[in-house]
Amino acid sequence: MSIEHSEIAFEKAQQLIPGGVNSPVRAFKSVGGIPRFIARGEGGYLVDIDDNRYVDYVQSWGPLIFGHRDESIEKAVIEAVKHGLSFGAPTEAESELAELIISIYDSIEKIRFVSSGTEAVMSAIRLARGFTGRDDIVKFTGCYHGHSDALLVQAGSGAVTFGTPSSPGVPADFTKHTLLAEYNNIDSVRQCFKDSPGIACVIIEPIAGNMGLVPATKDFLAELRAVCNEYGALLIFDEVMSGFRACLHGAESITGTKPDLVTLGKVIGGGMPVGAFGGRRDIMAHLSPEGGVYQAGTLSGNPVAMAAGLASINKLKTNGRVFGVLEERAKRLMNGFAEAAQKNNIGLQTDVRGSMFGFFFCDTQIGNFAEALKSDTERFAKFHAAMLDAGFYFACSQFETGFICTATTDAMIEETIAAANKIFGEL
Numbered sequence: 001m002s003i004e005h006s007e008i009a010f011e012k013a014q015q016l017i018p019g020g021v022n023s024p025v026r027a028f029k030s031v032g033g034i035p036r037f038i039a040r041g042e043g044g045y046l047v048d049i050d051d052n053r054y055v056d057y058v059q060s061w062g063p064l065i066f067g068h069r070d071e072s073i074e075k076a077v078i079e080a081v082k083h084g085l086s087f088g089a090p091t092e093a094e095s096e097l098a099e100l101i102i103s104i105y106d107s108i109e110k111i112r113f114v115s116s117g118t119e120a121v122m123s124a125i126r127l128a129r130g131f132t133g134r135d136d137i138v139k140f141t142g143c144y145h146g147h148s149d150a151l152l153v154q155a156g157s158g159a160v161t162f163g164t165p166s167s168p169g170v171p172a173d174f175t176k177h178t179l180l181a182e183y184n185n186i187d188s189v190r191q192c193f194k195d196s197p198g199i200a201c202v203i204i205e206p207i208a209g210n211m212g213l214v215p216a217t218k219d220f221l222a223e224l225r226a227v228c229n230e231y232g233a234l235l236i237f238d239e240v241m242s243g244f245r246a247c248l249h250g251a252e253s254i255t256g257t258k259p260d261l262v263t264l265g266k267v268i269g270g271g272m273p274v275g276a277f278g279g280r281r282d283i284m285a286h287l288s289p290e291g292g293v294y295q296a297g298t299l300s301g302n303p304v305a306m307a308a309g310l311a312s313i314n315k316l317k318t319n320g321r322v323f324g325v326l327e328e329r330a331k332r333l334m335n336g337f338a339e340a341a342q343k344n345n346i347g348l349q350t351d352v353r354g355s356m357f358g359f360f361f362c363d364t365q366i367g368n369f370a371e372a373l374k375s376d377t378e379r380f381a382k383f384h385a386a387m388l389d390a391g392f393y394f395a396c397s398q399f400e401t402g403f404i405c406t407a408t409t410d411a412m413i414e415e416t417i418a419a420a421n422k423i424f425g426e427l
Contacts, residue, residue, distance in 0.1 A: 001389050005049045009037040031381040031396045033388070041068025043407035046393055054393035055412050059403040061395075062209075062241050063266035065326075065355060066315065067407030073270045073311045080307035088298050093306035100313050101268065101276070105250050107237075107258050111278030112287060113301045117240030117265030118146025120275035121203070123295045124261050125150065127277070128201035128234045130293035131286045138192045138202040138233075140183040142369025142399075144210035145203060145238050145263075149174040183208065183368040184216055186223040193231050201234040201261075202227075206251035207242040209401035211372045213351045213358025221257040228260075234283070240265035240275065241401065244316060246354035247323050254353070270312030272305035322406060326355035329413055330404045333357060336417030344424040346379075355404045372399060379427060386423040392416050 014020035021027045021035065028035050036048040044067050046056045059067070066073065080093075098111045114120050125137055137150065145151045153175045179196060181188040183204075193199055206221060208214040216224075228235040237251055237259040244250075244267040252258050261279035268274055278284065288294045316322065334350035334357050341348035347363035360366050361376035361383070380398040387394055395402055 001052055001391075002050050003034070003036065003048070003052070006037045007034060009049060010034045025395075025397055025400070028396045030377065030398070031384045033385055035396070036388070036393075043067045043069070044405055044409065044412055045407075052391070054388070054391050055408070055416060056393045057402040057404070057408075057416075058393055058395050059405050060271060061266065062245055062356075062401075062403050063269060063271050065245065065267055065322075065403075065405055066270075066312065067405040070270075070312075070315075072315060073308050076270075076307040076311035077272070077304055080304045083303070085304060086299060086302055091301065091303050091306065093303055093310060094301040097268070097306050097309050097313070100310065100317070101264070101278070104248060104313070104317060105252075105262060105278070107250065107252050107260075107262055107280075108278035109281040110284035111276050112284070112295065113306070114275045114277070114295075114297055115273050115299045115302070115305075116146070117238075117263065117275045118148055119297065120240060120263040120265055120277045121145040121151065121236075121238055122148040124236055124263050124277040124279075125201060125203065126295065127283065127287055127293050128236065128261065130291070131283050132200040132232065132234065134198040134200035134233075136177045136179060136196045136199045138179045138181055138189065138199055140181050140204055140208075140369075142183055142211035142214070142372060143203075143205045143208055143238070145205075146240075150178050153178045153180060182370070183211075183214065184220045185368065186220055186227070189224060189227055193227065193233075199231060199233045201236050203236040203238055205238045205241065206255055206257070206259075207239075207246050207353050207356065209241040209356060209358075211369045211399050212360055212366065212375075213353065213356055213401045214366050214368070214372065215351065215353055216255070217367075218255050218257070221255045225257045225259075234260040236261045236263065238263050242353070242356065243267060244313065245356055245403070248316060248320055267316075268309045268313060269305045270308035272302070272308040273299075274302070274305040274309060323354050326404045326406065326408075327352060329408060329410070330355055330357040332410075333404070333413050333416060334359060336413070337420050340417060340421035340424050343421070344427070346424050346427060347376075349375075357402045357404065359402075360398065382427060383420075383423060386426065387416075387419060390419045390423070392419055 179192040243264040265275040330352045361379040
């Protein structure tokens with residue numbers, strides 16, 4: 001496989017853009033090699049500038065549940081563009097998409113649109129602090145909630161600790177109100193509440209997709225809800241990645257636990273930049289201009305993004321069975337990987353939630369970030385490089401989730417399993 005044009009493009013990009021990329025994971029640092037520069041998407045495929053074709057299991061990190069260039073979404077975007085790119089003023093499309101999402105999510109009574117998942121989470125946390133009058137928040141190691149200052153923290157060794165910045169440029173004063181707990185460990189959460197008298201909220205990915213795919217257990221989320229109730233803290237589900245990906249009605253419908261606020265992104269824009277946060281009416285009433293908690297954005301509710309979102313979510317709502325089909329295909333892919341790994345004496349753990357899938361090179365099931373870090377990342381890097389050369393595009397990090405789209409056919413999955421089996425043998 002020739003990647004000459006991607007090599008030239010990457011060399012040029014590095015002279016103009018830090019690291020040659022506009023989001024760090026794209027640089028392939030954890031897997032080696034260089035990123036492929038993409039020319040176009042075609043359904044379930046990506047085509048790079050060297051005209052190499054890949055089965056795409058990244059799907060723009062989740063939003064393209066109907067694959068690249070879905071006809072109905074593309075048509076909606078083109079029609080919206082004809083009327084203008086942005087107005088900085090209300091449009092009916094905003095209310096239409098809001099009404100649609102509220103009709104699907106039981107835990108959302110009012111919603112506010114923004115332009116990214118990072119912005120959605122940042123705003124939801126500000127709202128939780130404004131609503132409760134408290135400053136501290138609890139997050140979980142391994143859960144990524146965007147790159148806002150208060151959430152870029154890492155855990156210290158040992159027990160639960162107050163957060164310290166994990167990036168230069170983030171003052172310690174910004175993260176001293178962020179407490180860290182261990183995913184799927186309710187005792188670590190209770191310790192946070194003992195350490196702080198003023199916790200405003202607990203934020204969690206109920207289906208974590210940023211340490212690899214690691215779902216929270218039903219019992220853990222139920223206990224988390226109970227702890228929040230006990231201390232009067234809000235529970236925020238970050239479903240920027242899993243919302244409308246794992247299922248139609250959100251993680252609440254899978255886990256049985258109802259959050260106070262939900263953050264959304266990716267899929268609700270059908271591929272356009274968009275995010276949202278919503279929840280109980282009494283909490284959302286504290287948001288400006290109705291209340292005193294300020295949040296704003298010139299491109300919030302952008303008419304083109306709203307049009308794409310309406311086309312995508314309406315299509316999902318009217319074709320609810322698609323989630324079952326996608327989950328069956330994701331399970332077939334992961335079962336195929338597991339069987340091939342076993343045949344070649346390679347430890348591999350797999351998981352699936354709807355159209356989301358993940359796998360770790362290790363011998364025991366993963367339940368939190370510390371366990372995920374014990375997986376064989378060197379073996380993953382070799383596997384990733386070999387699969388990429390064979391024409392299969394997976395996330396370029398062990399700690400990211402994969403995605404199936406409606407354009408991912410049974411034949412594509414069987415081809416992927418066959419390639420994995422061959423590469424496992426070589427590994």
